[in-house]
Amino acid sequence: MYNGFSILIPTWNNLDYLKLCVCSIRQHSAYNHQIIIHVNDGSDGTLEWVKAEGLEYTHSDKNIGVCLAMNSMRRHVKTDYIYFINDDMYVLPNWDVVLMNEIKSLHS
Secondary structure (H helix, E strand, O other): OOOOOEEEEEEEOOHHHHHHHHHHHHHHOOOOOEEEEEEEOOOOOHHHHHHHOOOEEEEEOOOOHHHHHHHHHHOOOOOOOEEEOOOOOOOOOOHHHHHHHHHHHHOO
């Protein structure tokens, strides 16, 4: 199903930036990645948006911090590689090709 990375994104009421982040992953990736989001709180509409987008997610009613959020998302990983990204980051075209090539070069 997935041939890329499991991308873990913790977020805390940062919906506008999260939308840009997810959009950039969808638009600029060559591989099919698993995107998992941890929604801290989500009172800004993040939880509803994540559900409407059909994204995989974990949720806490309050901000539990990055470490606990990452541990929560880790249980849902379905790929060999995990990629952590902040919710306010934007990936460029073919970012994943460059990263995957580097990983493959380390295994050869």
